[in-house]
Amino acid sequence: MDQLKPNVWMKGKQIQGKLSEHPAYKGAMLTKASLYDTQVHPDFIEKMTYSSPRTNERVGISFLQPKSKEDLEARRHMINIWATKTAGMMGRTPDYLNTVLMTLAASASILDDQDEEFSKNLTNLYETARDHDLSFTHSFINPQVDRSSDYTELSTQPIATKIVEKNSNGIVIKGARLLATQGGITDEVLVLPSSSKVTDNEYAFSFSIPTDTDGLKFICRESYYQGSSFFNYPLSSRFHEMDTMIIFDNVLVPWDRVFFYHRQDIAHQLFLRSSFTPLTLHQVIIRQITKTEFILGLAQKMVTTLNLSEYQHIQGKISEIIIGLETMKALLDQAELHANEDEWGTMVPNTNSLYISVTMFSKLYPRMIEILQLIGAGGLVAIPTEEDFHSPLVKDIEKYCQGAACNADTKTKIFRLAWDLTMSAFGTRQTQYERYFFGDPVKLTSNLYNGYPRHEYMNLVEDFLEINKEAH
Numbered sequence: 111m112d113q114l115k116p117n118v119w120m121k122g123k124q125i126q127g128k129l130s131e132h133p134a135y136k137g138a139m140l141t142k143a144s145l146y147d148t149q150v151h152p153d154f155i156e157k158m159t160y161s162s163p164r165t166n167e168r169v170g171i172s173f174l175q176p177k178s179k180e181d182l183e184a185r186r187h188m189i190n191i192w193a194t195k196t197a198g199m200m201g202r203t204p205d206y207l208n209t210v211l212m213t214l215a216a217s218a219s220i221l222d223d224q225d226e227e228f229s230k231n232l233t234n235l236y237e238t239a240r241d242h243d244l245s246f247t248h249s250f251i252n253p254q255v256d257r258s259s260d261y262t263e264l265s266t267q268p269i270a271t272k273i274v275e276k277n278s279n280g281i282v283i284k285g286a287r288l289l290a291t292q293g294g295i296t297d298e299v300l301v302l303p304s305s306s307k308v309t310d311n312e313y314a315f316s317f318s319i320p321t322d323t324d325g326l327k328f329i330c331r332e333s334y335y336q337g338s339s340f341f342n343y344p345l346s347s348r349f350h351e352m353d354t355m356i357i358f359d360n361v362l363v364p365w366d367r368v369f370f371y372h373r374q375d376i377a378h379q380l381f382l383r384s385s386f387t388p389l390t391l392h393q394v395i396i397r398q399i400t401k402t403e404f405i406l407g408l409a410q411k412m413v414t415t416l417n418l419s420e421y422q423h424i425q426g427k428i429s430e431i432i433i434g435l436e437t438m439k440a441l442l443d444q445a446e447l448h449a450n451e452d453e454w455g456t457m458v459p460n461t462n463s464l465y466i467s468v469t470m471f472s473k474l475y476p477r478m479i480e481i482l483q484l485i486g487a488g489g490l491v492a493i494p495t496e497e498d499f500h501s502p503l504v505k506d507i508e509k510y511c512q513g514a515a516c517n518a519d520t521k522t523k524i525f526r527l528a529w530d531l532t533m534s535a536f537g538t539r540q541t542q543y544e545r546y547f548f549g550d551p552v553k554l555t556s557n558l559y560n561g562y563p564r565h566e567y568m569n570l571v572e573d574f575l576e577i578n579k580e581a582h
């Protein structure tokens with residue numbers, strides 16, 4: 111990544127020097143590096159890689175197009191290993207977008223409808239990414255200016271990213287996209303179609319370009335990194351994923367990087383007929399289960415530390431997490447059990463089970479965070495720091511900050527972890543992430559409503575009442 115020279119801005123200043131040395135990026139980049147190292151570690155290489163069909167070299171299983179239930183299982187193991195290493199806290203470990211790219215490339219022939227070269231572009235990118243382990247950020251959403259249903263952008267200078275010119279070299283892009291997590295520290299930026307209005311051809315395009323393409327600018331939000339001390343900031347010191355707004359200032363996208371443009375029908379087909387949703391959700395749910403396991407472990411550690419087990423409401427709260435965890439595991443099993451081949455020969459887990467799981471998680475996650483806050487109570491505020499333990503205060507801290515089942519050092523570590531997950535800027539961003547990263551939960555519920563088959567259940571009622579069958 112140090113070889114790239116992306117144009118990244120934070121707090122009004124362009125970041126100079128290597129992003130890998132910048133506090134806001136360093137922790138996440140080191141963690142990503144360690145994930146890549148794990149892939150090729152002798153203990154993991156068999157589980158995490160497979161032979162590239164093009165080069166025969168070992169490449170990451172997150173790029174594997176599953177053809178069988180065994181392949182799906184192999185993908186699950188791989189995703190789980192990375193998720194466990196980050197306690198599920200990094201939403202955008204590279205397997206997320208590797209999966210997206212794999213599923214879209216598997217159905218690339220949909221793009222032939224506009225130009226056969228476009229499907230080749232997507233396939234080429236997928237194969238190059240797989241063989242060189244390229245990493246991606248992505249962007250779906252236009253800036254949050256006016257979300258009313260009849261809003262049409264009238265500005266002469268585009269706000270939402272648009273194609274402003276087509277020429278012999280490619281398409282020229284101007285405008286902004288709302289959010290790209292890890293913007294600036296991936297090899298590529300994958301731009302996916304925005305807006306679901308069938309009439310919005312203008313926003314229906316897709317391409318991928320290198321992160322340091324001319325005219326591309328990343329504007330960071332404020333950093334939530336608070337320091338490198340693992341003791342003080344056990345999560346944000348390692349897993350802080352920056353979010354950026356992307357600005358396209360007359361960016362030329364060469365024709366060999368364009369997947370389609372000005373075709374909302376192709377955008378619809380691509381997401382309807384490809385297995386983007388179930389396979390991406392497969393990665394997501396595995397990570398979310400790992401995160402839920404970690405939260406359950408943490409909640410129980412807090413209960414033990416404060417000796418709270420006897421209270422029924424505490425048991426009830428821990429049980430809520432257990433119910434969530436077991437429901438998600440069952441839905442994942444169900445999705446894999448009922449996997450089927452799609453029209454492209456990809457083995458695809460059951461969409462509805464995964465959709466239910468992700469929709470449920472957007473409510474379960476904030477509740478689990480609330481539960482940790484309710485268990486920790488004032489202890490989440492009165493927590494010492496690493497510095498206090500190395501100061502003249504140490505005797506006081508050791509005496510007054512101990513737990514029922516542990517010394518002050520252990521109790522502080524547990525409570526700092528809970529604080530970083532629930533109350534720090536890093537933690538509150540995690541909650542917002544789990545609510546929104548896969549889209550507005552309101553729309554997800556709507557998609558579930560529209561996609562879930564209910565005919566046979568209506569038939570039951572119609573048969574029972576002996577009334578006429580409705581045309582469904």
Ligand SMILES: Cc1cc2nc3c(=O)[nH]c(=O)nc-3n(C[C@H](O)[C@H](O)[C@H](O)COP(=O)(O)OP(=O)(O)OC[C@H]3O[C@@H](n4cnc5c(N)ncnc54)[C@H](O)[C@@H]3O)c2cc1C
Pocket residue numbers: 247248249250251254257259288289290291292353539542543546547548549550552
């Ligand atoms: C931490 C974080 C990281 C993210 N990372 C990425 C990323 O890397 N790449 C990416 O592409 N996206 C990313 N996202 C963006 C995410 O995809 C969007 O936040 C999500 O799709 C919701 O869109 P929005 O934020 O524009 O909300 P809006 O659509 O502006 O919604 C605002 C409010 O209006 C309501 N609303 C809006 N439209 C409707 C409607 N039609 N019907 C009913 N209610 C409506 C919503 O329910 C909500 O309450 C990220 C988001 C977060 C929070």
